Amino acid sequence: MDRSLTNSNNLKNRAKKVVPHLTGTFSRAAPSYVEGVFPVYAQSAKGSHFIDVDGNEYIDYLMALGPITLGYNYEPVNQAIISQLKEGILFSLPHPIEVKLSEKICEVIPYADMAKFEKSGSNAVTAAVRAARAFTKRDKIAYCGSGGVWHDWQAAMVSRDGGVPKFNSELIKIFDYNDVDGLEQIFEDNKNEIAAVVLEPTMYEQPQNDFLDKVRKIATQNDSLLVLDEIVTGFRFDIAGAQKYFNIKGDLVCFGKGMGNGLPISCITGPSEFMKTFDELWVSSTNNSENLSLAGTYAVIKEMEEKNTISHCWDIGKKLFYGWNKTVEKFGLDAKMYGYPIRMHMQCFDSTKKESLSMKSLILQEMIKKGIFMSVLGGTFICFSHSEKDIENTLTALESACEFVTKNVKNENYGDFLEGLMPKSIWSMKIFPTKKNF
Incomplete structure (x- = not known):
């Protein structure tokens, strides 16, 4: 995938002067990804895909940090919002x-x-x-x-x-x-x-x-x-x-x-x-x-009821969840998906069983080049608009990424192959969990 990030990077430089942390949501900002390789700004979206400001298209699995359950630019919801807009906000x-x-x-x-x-x-x-x-x-x-x-x-x-x-x-x-x-x-x-x-x-x-x-x-x-x-x-x-x-x-x-x-x-x-x-x-x-959100949400719930959308999400999510884990096992990479088919996350472990952010960053760096957008620090979500073709393309991209990693990485030096900056954690826990006094 021959991608330019020129417009993304230009906008990022403008934002540095006027927007604290580049955007109003920490998890959306460039430092949460492999900065320099991942896109920084989205322009439009439809279904399970979005297009960045440079015209690159991606299959999205972060789903706007989780809210997109039906799909982007979903027509029945759009129509409910437009209808309400004519009455008033x-x-x-x-x-x-x-x-x-x-x-x-x-x-x-x-x-x-x-x-x-x-x-x-x-x-x-x-x-x-x-x-x-x-x-x-x-x-x-x-x-x-x-x-x-x-x-x-x-x-x-x-x-x-x-x-x-x-x-x-x-x-x-x-x-x-x-x-x-x-x-x-x-x-x-x-x-x-x-x-x-x-x-x-x-x-x-x-x-x-x-x-x-x-x-x-x-x-x-x-x-x-x-x-x-x-x-x-x-x-x-x-x-x-x-x-x-x-x-x-x-x-x-x-x-x-x-x-x-x-x-x-x-x-x-x-x-x-x-x-x-x-x-x-x-x-x-x-x-x-505010009435646009109320009207749109009513339409969301009606769609979920009438089309049994959540059942589809579970079914399509299982194809990704189990297909992913089968692929990484084939390449001998400890980079499985954990959780639930509709809300999963990838964890990578090195040979000492220590979690490896550099391995995860490298795999997802190679996948973004193939048009697959997944969060390095966050979860992986499925929406009603994800299709079997999306899953097939994602698993094909994963296969390519695993081939790259196993061919090039020696002695677990994953970071040497990052073409951008390592993602930065947003926060850490200061208060530790209470444990039983025995």
Whole structure:
């Protein structure tokens, strides 16, 4: 693939002068990829493909950091937005679409009596935490997840904690996925102080030994709320979310990303006894009732219902997941996909079983040359628009990349063959998980 990145690089140089960190989202910025080889700016997209500002086309597996569940520039969603645009974007009063979408969400999401809309996943989970604190009259949070909630209550746990008041670090207690003992220790150390267990139902790891059921039981026994962070799992694992997929009940459940197929929208749901808490809280914003996102999201959910889109994503994802792992095994590379066919990630290990970012960067560098866009630092997502042809082309590109690596790399010197800069991690954990005191 003969590619130019001239326009991308020119825009990057302009952005350096006027945009902190080049863009408003850390994970989208050039340093998150092999800078100098990966494109920096996208111009347009359709289905599962996007075109960069230099006219290069790619099959995309990052899906705008996860929100694209149907596909880019998806016609029924576009039409819903256009139709609403003709009526208006935002009014001094609510529009009927807010009620209509709320009813639809309560229809498809388990245990949801009410729905409250926000504009981002961070806002939704933060609002749920505030409601849990108000409901329980407690302040501390037990947390298990992959990050992504960057308001003060959680940002205290990561390296990018500048500007976060120090007291916040005393209010968040971390436990590892599948570590029930660690969660129990948090409650032992903080008796009657934990307002909520905030849990991402899964990242890439499968729940073991009834982990999710035990978390639910521990929260109930301690009169704490279970807040499920379904920003990623919602409308991707199942239209009814991870609650249905894993058969777990949340008290407050937060959705975002995939529900809007790229629109800026998120949502908190739950039984009325918890949701009515919002009647007394200052959780309000001018743009929460913005109507284009509400109308578009309604169209997204209708498409998922009528076309069984999530089933297709699982089926096509399995072809990539298992095809990928078969290919890397054939070449003797420890570079498998882990997780779930609709939300997977690639991990590379050297001969000492140490994770190798340089190996991963090199494989994905060679694949980007073949028009396959995957994140070095993030996950791999499947959308309804991914086709069998996309998967075939991806596995062909992987075969070529593996051939390049096995032919050229000696003594695991993967970094020597990078044609750009090694990706830079965005954040690291500052607060370590609680472990059981035996």
